Amino acid sequence: MQISGTAAIVTGGASGLGAATARALAERGARVFALDISIDSAPEVPGVTYLAADVTSEEDVQAAVDTAADSGVPLRVAVNCAGIGPSTRTVGKSGPHPLDLYRKVIDINLVGTFNVMRLAAAAMGRTEPLEHGQRGVIVNTASIAAYDGQIGQVAYAASKAAVVGMTLPAARDLSSVGVRVMTIAPGIVDTPMLATVSEEFRAGLAAGVPFPKRLAQPEEYARLAVAIVEHDYLNGEVIRMDGALRMAP
Ligand code: NAD
Numbered sequence: 001m002q003i004s005g006t007a008a009i010v011t012g013g014a015s016g017l018g019a020a021t022a023r024a025l026a027e028r029g030a031r032v033f034a035l036d037i038s039i040d041s042a043p044e045v046p047g048v049t050y051l052a053a054d055v056t057s058e059e060d061v062q063a064a065v066d067t068a069a070d071s072g073v074p075l076r077v078a079v080n081c082a083g084i085g086p087s088t089r090t091v092g093k094s095g096p097h098p099l100d101l102y103r104k105v106i107d108i109n110l111v112g113t114f115n116v117m118r119l120a121a122a123a124m125g126r127t128e129p130l131e132h133g134q135r136g137v138i139v140n141t142a143s144i145a146a147y148d149g150q151i152g153q154v155a156y157a158a159s160k161a162a163v164v165g166m167t168l169p170a171a172r173d174l175s176s177v178g179v180r181v182m183t184i185a186p187g188i189v190d191t192p193m194l195a196t197v198s199e200e201f202r203a204g205l206a207a208g209v210p211f212p213k214r215l216a217q218p219e220e221y222a223r224l225a226v227a228i229v230e231h232d233y234l235n236g237e238v239i240r241m242d243g244a245l246r247m248a249p
Contacts, residue, residue: 001076001134003229004029007068008077011035011055011116014042016191017141018081020218021225022048028226030077033068035061035116037082055082055112058119065119074127076136078120079225080113083141085193088155102155109159113140117170117181125177134232135178139225140167142185142238148247160185164238171236180235182228187242190215209243216241 008025012018013034019042022034026047035053036042042050051067053060068075088105089097117138124136142160149157163183171181188194188205194215197205206214224241228234 001130001137001229001232003077003226005073006076007031007033007071007073008079009033009035009064009068009075009116009120010079010081011053011112012080012082013048014039014050016081016193017186017189017218017221018079019043019045020222021079021081024219024222024226025077025079025229031068031071031073033064033071035064035082055080055116056107058115061115061119065123069123069126074135075120075123076127077139077229078116078124078136079139079141080116081141082112082116083109083159083193085153085156087152089152090154097154105155106159106162109156110162113163114166121174121177121179124179129178132232133178134180137180137182137229138170138174139228140181140183142183144185144187144240144242144245144247146185150247150249167238168236175235180232182234182236183238184221184224184228185238185240185242186216186221187240187245188215189218189221191218208247209245211243216243 008030010018010022013022014036022032023045026032032048034050037054039050051064053064127135142163145153145157146160146164167183
């Protein structure tokens with residue numbers, strides 16, 4: 001599918017993977033609407049409009065989808081990058097861990113992804129079909145934690161495994177409206193999400209990547225998202241972008 005001449009939604013578009021993807025899509029001629037809960041420090045990028053929106057809110061996402069759908073070019077791309085990764089465990093020294101943080105991670109990473117997917121796909125379904133009935137594509141973001149969750153990733157890994165799990169059924173489901181669904185499962189990408197990690201720990205993570213022996217860059221995620229949008233035969237699949245990294249527990 002051609003990116004130029006489409007409208008695109010990118011969630012988490014003010015930072016990290018989302019910001020790189022918003023820029024990459026805009027450089028290829030898309031009208032990009034970057035949704036984020038905090039847009040004050042978003043970079044200024046030609047072709048990218050920032051919209052304050054919480055992905056868990058039906059109203060916020062519907063308003064953003066309407067803005068994109070009414071932009072004068074058809075909404076055909078939605079990339080879900082919004083996410084959080086706070087440490088969540090099961091039992092600590094003072095007893096079982098509280099439910100509220102667990103629920104928050106699931107709500108943003110999983111329910112938020114589903115919320116955007118369903119509302120964007122509904123709008124895509126109202127556009128004129130392209131060749132072979134295609135109307136759009138949705139790219140979700142899981143993580144290698146979906147397969148290889150670490151201590152402290154109890155909620156995060158569950159949310160990402162669920163994003164992996166809904167990829168194929170959603171792709172089959174949305175074939176009725178000509179919308180493809182794909183998921184990228186990144187390894188370790190150098191973004192603000194890693195801000196709290198020490199230099200020493202980062203170096204250890206990089207050394208553990210079989211090839212290349214470094215952390216991934218957000219632009220490498222963006223290039224893969226672009227390739228997925230452009231490749232009409234990719235559908236219902238999860239692509240790991242992790243340099244063959246397998247984490248030790
Ligand atoms: P990031 O923190 O740089 O960006 C995430 C963005 O999501 C932020 O701008 C934040 O404000 C936004 N956000 C958070 N909650 C939101 C909400 N409720 N509504 C709207 N926006 C919200 O992180 P990143 O590294 O770019 O991560 C992007 C995605 O990639 C996440 O889903 C993350 O789980 C996933 N991921 C990251 C890595 C990595 O190593 N960085 C690895 C695997 C997967």
